[in-house]
Amino acid sequence: MDIALKQRGRASMDYLVGMAVFMGAGRKTVEADAVRLGLDPAALPEDFAAREAHYNRIMAPSAALKGVEAIEEWMSAHHGVIAIEAFEETGPETAEALEAAAAAGPSTLTLKDGFVAPDYWEGIEFHRTSGGWDGHPHMGYIHGELIHRHLLNRIRPIDIFAQRRLAAGATPVKDPSRIAEFGTATGHYTTALQQSYPGAEIWGCDPSVPALKHAQRAANRHGWAWKLLRAVGEDTGWPDAAFDLVTSYIIMHEAPVAINRAHLNEAFRLLRPGGWFCFSDFAPLGANDRMHELKLFRGAAQAGGEPWAIDYIQTDMGEEARRAGFVDVEAKGLGPNAYPFAVMGRKPETAE
Amino acid sequence: MNILTERLSPQTEVILNLTRELWVMKDRMRTLEALLAAGGGPSTEAVDGFTPPSDLQAQLDAARDAYLRSVLAPLTRASAD
Numbered sequence: 001m002d003i004a005l006k007q008r009g010r011a012s013m014d015y016l017v018g019m020a021v022f023m024g025a026g027r028k029t030v031e032a033d034a035v036r037l038g039l040d041p042a043a044l045p046e047d048f049a050a051r052e053a054h055y056n057r058i059m060a061p062s063a064a065l066k067g068v069e070a071i072e073e074w075m076s077a078h079h080g081v082i083a084i085e086a087f088e089e090t091g092p093e094t095a096e097a098l099e100a101a102a103a104a105g106p107s108t109l110t111l112k113d114g115f116v117a118p119d120y121w122e123g124i125e126f127h128r129t130s131g132g133w134d135g136h137p138h139m140g141y142i143h144g145e146l147i148h149r150h151l152l153n154r155i156r157p158i159d160i161f162a163q164r165r166l167a168a169g170a171t172p173v174k175d176p177s178r179i180a181e182f183g184t185a186t187g188h189y190t191t192a193l194q195q196s197y198p199g200a201e202i203w204g205c206d207p208s209v210p211a212l213k214h215a216q217r218a219a220n221r222h223g224w225a226w227k228l229l230r231a232v233g234e235d236t237g238w239p240d241a242a243f244d245l246v247t248s249y250i251i252m253h254e255a256p257v258a259i260n261r262a263h264l265n266e267a268f269r270l271l272r273p274g275g276w277f278c279f280s281d282f283a284p285l286g287a288n289d290r291m292h293e294l295k296l297f298r299g300a301a302q303a304g305g306e307p308w309a310i311d312y313i314q315t316d317m318g319e320e321a322r323r324a325g326f327v328d329v330e331a332k333g334l335g336p337n338a339y340p341f342a343v344m345g346r347k348p349e350t351a352e
Numbered sequence: 353m354n355i356l357t358e359r360l361s362p363q364t365e366v367i368l369n370l371t372r373e374l375w376v377m378k379d380r381m382r383t384l385e386a387l388l389a390a391g392g393g394p395s396t397e398a399v400d401g402f403t404p405p406s407d408l409q410a411q412l413d414a415a416r417d418a419y420l421r422s423v424l425a426p427l428t429r430a431s432a433d
Contacts, residue, residue: 011379015372073360074368082372303359 001101001141001217002149003094009086013150016079020155023071029064037061044290048310051290052298073303079151080130083142086150098141102213105220109212109228117207118232120256120308128305133185133208140214144186164192166334167249167280170342176200176244180270182233182263182279183251187215187226193247194224200245203238205231234262241272249340252281253312260317264324271347277326283333283341284313292337317343362426369423 005013039058045051059065087094102109117134125132133139148160167189176197184190184204193202204226206212212228219226231237233248246267252260260279267277285293297313300306318331326345333341388394404412 007380007383008376011376012372014379015375018375019368069359070361070364071368074365077360078372299359
């Protein structure tokens with residue numbers, strides 16, 4: 001559902017786009033500074049903290065780097081606030097229309113009593129969202145659609161659903177009758193799953209109700225009967241051995257390593273014997289060159305609103321999957337620059 | 353001083369906030385001029401020569417005060433360290 005922004009919101013989103021374009025030019029100056037200051041990509045340390053420190057030390061004289069970081073920080077801190085303001089400027093009828101769209105259709109959203117959001121998620125401003133994923137009653141629409149449509153797609157138009165379909169089809173599972181998804185959020189990957197497996201019954205969980213409501217609107221718009229649940233992937237409450245595929249997309253870097261291990265254990269419980277799990281995300285360290293990894297993750301923990309990402313990229317999730325009991329485990333890049341990077345494995349048959 | 357304050361000083365944040373507000377206004381002015389020209393409304397010269405009546409001036413005063421509070425907030429934010 002698209003909404004026509006009012007002048008202030010429209011011009012402010014235009015300004016964010018302009019800032020992003022301006023920053024792109026600024027980054028070229030930073031790259032030229034790196035050459036001028038003698039930064040040797042081949043000499044970057046393997047250890048990520050040491051790598052960041054090495055880069056920061058050599059690049060300290062670069063005024064362009066300071067300028068780009070200042071603008072990046074302003075964009076990170078303000079883009080969500082500006083998008084919320086643009087949304088609210090359109091008036092209460094927008095929220096009413098969104099509520100109606102969420103309620104009309106075959107999908108269901110279940111909110112069980114007693115749900116407690118985990119500490120690693122509650123109040124964390126992932127992606128520098130203002131107030132976190134539950135920071136606004138319509139944060140799902142604001143981040144899942146408004147920011148995508150009016151900012152991200154205009155900066156770098158990519159087919160996010162094509163990337164997700166790549167991940168959805170990564171395992172040998174051909175015709176799953178039931179799929180479980182951890183971290184459904186606004187339903188972008190869920191859409192790719194449904195497109196890849198039109199006959200599958202899809203169950204999705206996420207701790208954020210505003211995000212799930214946006215997913216529900218997407219499902220209802222297409223007539224898809226997703227079963228959505230407010231829950232975390234490590235504790236779904238779904239039945240044992242009831243799924244052919246358990247999957248997630250860009251969720252591993254949003255959770256501590258211990259929770260990713262718990263996701264593997266929960267996937268093992270949920271899968272029928274012979275079923276597959278497939279978790280896709282950014283590639284861990286070592287899959288790309290060190291400079292590329294630095295560009296992706298430098299400052300991610302604080303400035304990027306990704307408190308768990310650095311731990312994730314230093315974890316061998318394939319090895320974790322084997323420890324959880326999976327066999328035929330594979331961990332590999334599916335697209336350019338090893339993105340998305342999929343970790344997958346099969347739950348053995350009882351007799352194996 | 354935390355890493356975020358190191359990346360974006362209050363002074364730079366003010367400049368970027370103001371740049372946004374200025375762009376919003378420039379966009380609005382161009383939009384208004386286009387709409388006025390299309391609808392046979394007042395000319396740019398008439399706008400230049402206009403003196404706000406007292407009720408409009410009061411509205412402008414209130415909007416200005418809110419605007420300055422919004423834009424200049426980083427200069428008076430309590431220190432994080």
